[in-house]
Amino acid sequence: MGKKYFAWSFDDGLEQDRKIIEILKEYRLGATFHLNSGLFGEKTWEGRIGNLGMTEMPAAKYEAKARHLLPYVPHFRIPADEVVQVYKGFEIASHTCRHVNLVRCTENERRAEIGGDVKALSELFGQPVVGFAYPYGIGAKQSRDALKTTGIRYARVATSSKGFSFPADPLVTPLGGWHLSKNIFERLDAFFHLDAEQEDAFFLMFAHGYEFDFGTKESNWNKFKRICETVAKHDDVIACSIGEAFRRHEEG
């Protein structure tokens, strides 16, 4: 009989993660946090159009302007001296040192950005770092060698999967869903009602903490809690980190 794994995946190491972690603990859900070791403490503001974060503006520039055309939410990263305490008990994964566009990097830059981040994070957190998320969801093809030499076992892209199978190639792991999709509860329902006789299934739920601050109909803190509550209600779903889902799936 197949097992069902659900994992939350959060990017960039943001201040909103503190509140996210409180809620995850309340519902006993696991998660993976993809961090940039070279950007701890950085403060920018994220302008949105609809439910999409569109433009990042450095905090000094944002504060210097009296008026803004777009609605903005804070994209403040947790400082280096607090991250270990904040993320205690959760899987830490890499997202490159400085959130670079891997398509535009040279091979040496890719190796430095990926290898350097994995090394810094594993030393800082005292846990092996085996997970990765491509900044902007791109660069899977170009980064294969750099990821493999670094010991990365799975890497998340930004496209969505159709079904709920574990990916044939873990270095191109798609999203099961994005919390702010209109049909996310229908999508979750399809996952919950999968035939128990089938193979192992996986739902990777994607989010950035700042998106919950949008306060729009499809992207808000209440919806985040409702998703957590719905997942927690299903006893047959193993809600863990991405790394644990892969590990348990591979171990059988």
Ligand SMILES: [Zn+2]
């Ligand atoms: Zn990111």
